[in-house]
Amino acid sequence: MRMTISRSADALDEADVRILAVLQLDASVPNQDLAQLVHLSPAPCLRRVRRLREQGYVQGVVALHDREKLGLEVAAYAFVTLDTHRAGAGKQFEQMVRRRPEVVECVRLSGAYDYLTRIIVESMNAYSEFLDRQLLRWPAVRSVNTSFELGVLKRTTALPLLAAKAGRAPRSG
Numbered sequence: 001m002r003m004t005i006s007r008s009a010d011a012l013d014e015a016d017v018r019i020l021a022v023l024q025l026d027a028s029v030p031n032q033d034l035a036q037l038v039h040l041s042p043a044p045c046l047r048r049v050r051r052l053r054e055q056g057y058v059q060g061v062v063a064l065h066d067r068e069k070l071g072l073e074v075a076a077y078a079f080v081t082l083d084t085h086r087a088g089a090g091k092q093f094e095q096m097v098r099r100r101p102e103v104v105e106c107v108r109l110s111g112a113y114d115y116l117t118r119i120i121v122e123s124m125n126a127y128s129e130f131l132d133r134q135l136l137r138w139p140a141v142r143s144v145n146t147s148f149e150l151g152v153l154k155r156t157t158a159l160p161l162l163a164a165k166a167g168r169a170p171r172s173g
Helices: 012-026 029-036 044-053 091-100 124-133 162-165
Strands: 004-008 010-012 075-083 105-109 117-119 141-148
Touching: 010 012, 012 029, 012 044, 012 162, 029 044, 075 124, 091 105, 091 117, 117 124, 124 141
Parallel strands: none
Antiparallel strands: 004 010, 075 117, 075 141, 105 117
């Protein structure tokens, strides 16, 4: 069975998906090793990796750090509700969020809350200060409901590429 993922005019074949699956787990793997892992010779493997980057399938390569070893003990999830949903009401809030290094992720939501922000700071005092001096400072913000990370059961940056290719979610257990 031939698998393809379509994105506009671009299409990924099985080899492309295997490359992406390996790279999302370890982007530092040398091309020789990558080629062997995905059952290609090195030159075609390198060409495919370059094409995948040029077409935007690979958006960047980063190092993931241990936040606790860096003294960043608190991970907060702040659910933000705006006062109004008129056009432009949240623009200042969105600009502030983009500028703040403590906000490591922010998504717009449907439902009861307008945004979910993930905030990483060194202490509860630092979060309290961030809340008072940043989040609640903006007139468009009506409320912030915060939950704190107590432990991590699973955290990954890997997308379910192979499960998506098979047309089903992976089984658990």
